[in-house]
Amino acid sequence: QVEFVESGGGLAQPGGSLRLSCALSEAFSDYYAIGWFRQAPGKEHEGVSCIRSRDLVTFYGDFVKGRFTISRDNAKNTVDLQMNNLNAEDTGVYHCAPSGLVSGSCDYGDFEEWGQGTLVTVSA
Numbered sequence: 001q002v003e004f005v006e007s008g009g010g011l012a013q014p015g016g017s018l019r020l021s022c023a024l025s026e027a028f029s030d031y032y033a034i035g036w037f038r039q040a041p042g043k044e045h046e047g048v049s050c051i052r053s054r055d056l057v058t059f060y061g062d063f064v065k066g067r068f069t070i071s072r073d074n075a076k077n078t079v080d081l082q083m084n085n086l087n088a089e090d091t092g093v094y095h096c097a098p099s100g101l102v103s104g105s106c107d108y109g110d111f112e113e114w115g116q117g118t119l120v121t122v123s124a
Contacts, residue, residue, distance in 0.1 A: 003025040004023070006022050006096055006115055006117050007023070007118055008080075009093075009094060009117075009118030009121075012086050012121070013086075013122070016122070017082070017086065018120060019082050020081040020083065021073075021078045021079075021080050022036070022078055031099075033050045033051060033101065034053070034072075034097070034098060036049050036079075038092040038093065038095070048061055059106050079096060089122075090120060091120060091121050093118070093120075094120055095114050097114065
């Protein structure tokens with residue numbers, strides 16, 4: 001069974017940082033890309049960032065504006081998201097999932113098997 005296990009969320013103050021980690025049960029190379037998607041209360045999932053397996057090219061949502069960095073840890077078989085300069089709008093549950101690209105944006109398509117995710121709360 002394919003699983004994506006997210007960790008690293010928590011409470012951060014505005015301007016603070018968190019580092020999220022997504023543990024993969026399958027090889028990273030088995031996927032076209034792995035992405036981080038977040039869901040704010042009452043809203044749909046939106047693409048935060050994704051990394052393409054064949055060349056490690058990265059993509060970010062416009063709202064990231066240079067604050068986040070996605071990376072792959074080969075030794076741990078994880079895809080990590082370093083989030084800096086957090087603001088209240090970054091609050092939500094963060095999930096990782098297989099990702100495609102639609103017009104240069106990370107897209108989860110019809111993926112439905114979301115894990116528990118990791119909650120990020122940005123508040124003073």
